[in-house]
Amino acid sequence: MVGDVPVNFEMITAAAHRLKEHARRTPLLSSPFLDRIAGRRVFVKAECLQHTGSFKFRGAWSAITALPDTARGVIAFSSGNHAQGVAYAASLKGLPAVIIMPRDAPAIKIANTRALGAEVVLYDRVLEDRDALGAALARERGLELIQPFDHPQVIAGQGSVGLEIAEQARAEGIKDAQVLVCCGGGGLTSGIALALEQTAPQMQVRTVEPEGFDDVAQSLATGQVVENPTRSGLCDAIVTPRPGALTWPVMQRLCGQGLVVSDTEALRAMALAYDRLKLVLEPGGAVALAAAVFRRDEIEGDAVIVTASGGNVDRPVFMDALAEEAADAKR
Amino acid sequence: MVGDVPVNFEMITAAAHRLKEHARRTPLLSSPFLDRIAGRRVFVKAECLQHTGSFKFRGAWSAITALPDTARGVIAFSSGNHAQGVAYAASLKGLPAVIIMPRDAPAIKIANTRALGAEVVLYDRVLEDRDALGAALARERGLELIQPFDHPQVIAGQGSVGLEIAEQARAEGIKDAQVLVCCGGGGLTSGIALALEQTAPQMQVRTVEPEGFDDVAQSLATGQVVENPTRSGLCDAIVTPRPGALTWPVMQRLCGQGLVVSDTEALRAMALAYDRLKLVLEPGGAVALAAAVFRRDEIEGDAVIVTASGGNVDRPVFMDALAEEAADAKR
Structure with missing residues (x-):
């Protein structure tokens, strides 16, 4: 801990070192079909392939x-x-x-x-x-x-996703991109933002939340912590009442405007990941891809990187997603 | 071409060199749940994540x-x-x-x-x-x-999967394993077998086919090419009438006894890949995983490597797979 900063870049690189050989280095995937729908190159960091099916x-x-x-x-x-x-x-x-x-x-x-x-x-x-x-x-x-997000070493561990994104983006020749992160309490978001601040400072992190649970987007917009009513939702993995005490200052300093998508858009993004990436995503793990596809006018740049943060979804919910019309059917 | 061998190891390494930076190096995935069901460690080479959703x-x-x-x-x-x-x-x-x-x-x-x-x-x-x-x-x-399998450079390209399996198995500490390959005309199987012959000679390739289309298993058992009646089947990607002219001699020389699974077992393996790996597999791409899980007594060793060769499956078929009882529900 340095001064009042509970998580810093050195903690992230140290966590990444401890994770080596133990966590999977998940692939950065893409599809020409997604690029066409999104109007720019889309790269998907497939953390649903991590052990236990999520970045956690x-x-x-x-x-x-x-x-x-x-x-x-x-x-x-x-x-x-x-x-x-x-x-x-x-x-x-x-x-x-x-x-x-x-x-x-x-x-x-x-x-x-x-x-x-x-x-x-x-x-x-x-x-x-x-x-x-x-x-x-x-x-x-x-x-x-072990707190789910308000824990310095948890945030540092999630930051290893950001280190990998920076390296994999470089290998793909991506110089500049917004990085869309599925956001609940902000552990993954703040970890990635701290990692990219040092390794790819030209990249900007954007949070993505489901409608009705956009506490982070509202907090970012107003400059102070806003709460959601506590209740359950389709995107259960990222339905949290407020940004974390440790994660909020990091997000406030480093993140761009928050993005918000509907539950239906999350389901349609799940169907797209099925069709085009052969990945199983849960609703909360699909909101970033949904934003890339359905909020293209709110995103900047030739390329966008999205986290696909988890794939633990009950079969009936996945079948609902597959019953959605293909997102590119009308093109 | 060396003598009457139309594909050799040098052609595979040359193809792998041309593929570098263009094909994805697909991950080798695992899950403690699959290990438990299969009774040994299971490693899944996720070629469904390759460009266009298959190793092709x-x-x-x-x-x-x-x-x-x-x-x-x-x-x-x-x-x-x-x-x-x-x-x-x-x-x-x-x-x-x-x-x-x-x-x-x-x-x-x-x-x-x-x-x-x-x-x-x-x-x-x-x-x-x-x-x-x-x-x-x-x-x-x-x-x-460009023939689908009876083409020396096509076989050489598929062989790059075998080079990656050998490297990734070494990194996982796997010394000895049978390698189960979803088998149609035999392009992937013979390419992998030729690659492993040089890089991991202690590994043995086993073909896996769907019931009713086990021309390779029967050919291996009898020592001469056996044909299936030509018709369609659930595992459409690997429903072929007979082993290829170029692939058969390689398979005959290098492969162990052929394995055969039912369509229902392929569907149940798709559901397992959904639950435990977060991968979308097509029926023909799931038969090797099905054999690892449902033919455990016909396989030898502490670890088994399976190819998950493709994920291009129509939504109704995938929904049928998800409607299958969870394979581990009774455990």
């Missing part, structure tokens, strides 16, 4: 490998991608992981998290206080809490 | 870049992955491409091939002689025919 493994591994040797295990609150990332990273590291989930979480998510080696502790959303339960468990068992 | 781009680019400078264009007979591979490779190389397709080919395949820059010539399966039509066009316009 990076932050989890980064945080777990930065723990002191005295750590006896980790604990996290999540029923989604963060849970799977923490569970798998801890099991690879040989550390116990406790994941706290609401009792009404989908059975498949509970089963997957257990299968990745974690102990799942269920709580009742109405009758129990999640934070108190977690704090008691952490104290009893000496577990370290 | 490699052979097409290899063949087109080996043409004499006097070539005025190329011609191919295909309504599938080979058509798209040839069309895109020719357009990148700035050469005209004519693709001959039956008039009743799916509209989306015709549209995709045209969108990739090729001229599509349609013929009537009943009234017209495809080969005569192609020969006349080739003569008139000075076009070179």
Whole structure:
């Protein structure tokens, strides 16, 4: 930590070093069909191919490998991608992981998290206080809490995506591009922004959120933190009430105007990724591609880079996406 | 050409050199869930992420870049992955491409091939002689025919997949493994087998075909070329009547016993690739993964490598696959 900056570039390169040989270096994909629809070259950073199906493994591994040797295990609150990332990273590291989930979480998510080696502790959303339960468990068992985004080493780990984007863009001959990032609490966004600030300062990060959950876009527009009402949505992976305490100052300093897409546009982007990239994306992992395709007038430059941040989507939702009309059918 | 060997290792390394910077080096993916179901480590070479959604781009680019400078264009007979591979490779190389397709080919395949820059010539399966039509066009316009598998430079190009498998397996610490290859005419299989013979001789290639189209498995078992009745099937990309004239001697010399899976098993493997790898596979591109999962007793070793050779699948077929019960649901 340098002064009041809780995450810096050196922490990102150190996290990337710890991730080497453990995280996948995901490919940067493209398709002439996407270029035509978007009106510029489109490059897709396929983090859905990361271990456990989302970028979250990076932050989890980064945080777990930065723990002191005295750590006896980790604990996290999540029923989604963060849970799977923490569970798998801890099991690879040989550390116990406790994941706290609401009792009404989908059975498949509970089963997957257990299968990745974690102990799942269920709580009742109405009758129990999640934070108190977690704090008691952490104290009893000496577990370290891994926050999903407001954790310096988690942000540093997600920043490794930015280092790879800079290198892969250079290899593709991309000099200048906006980088669209699927944005929930801002861990991935702020990590990538800090990495690109040093390695590709001509690139600008733009956040992409679903309609109704555009707390970051509104915060960026007004210059102060704006909250969404807390509720669930199709893009469940990135439905968060407000930008994080650590991530917001970074986003405010480094990001351009926030982009917003509809749920239907996210579904249509999923269908495009299916048709043109052979990738499975979840709705929250498809919003950046949706913005590249459906908000082309709000983007600048000859090329755009989008993060495809995750692919953990229930089959019925994916089938809904495939039932959408092909986005290029009318061209 | 050395003696009567129409493809050799040097041609494969030369093709790989021409492909560098043009083809994607596709990732070798894995999932602890697949390992558990298969009873050994499973590594998936994701050629569905190749340009145009299948490995066919490699052979097409290899063949087109080996043409004499006097070539005025190329011609191919295909309504599938080979058509798209040839069309895109020719357009990148700035050469005209004519693709001959039956008039009743799916509209989306015709549209995709045209969108990739090729001229599509349609013929009537009943009234017209495809080969005569192609020969006349080739003569008139000075076009070179690119066969889908019985072409030395096409086989050499597909062999680049084998070079990458050898390198990526080494990086993963895999010393010994059977390599399961989705097999139609045998271009990919024989290319990979020739590449591995030199770079990873401890690895053995096994062909995988759909039930009812197991001409290669039967030919390998009997030692002489066996034919299937010509008809269509779910695994359309690899439904061929007999092994190729150039590919058969290579397969006979280098491949182990052929594996055969059912259409339902191919669909269930597609669902597994969706759940666990976030990849879109077509039925013919999923048979090798199906064999790893559903024929575990017919495979040897602690690790198995499977090719996921393509992902061009119509949405209704993919939705059928997602409607299959999860292969690990009973575990």
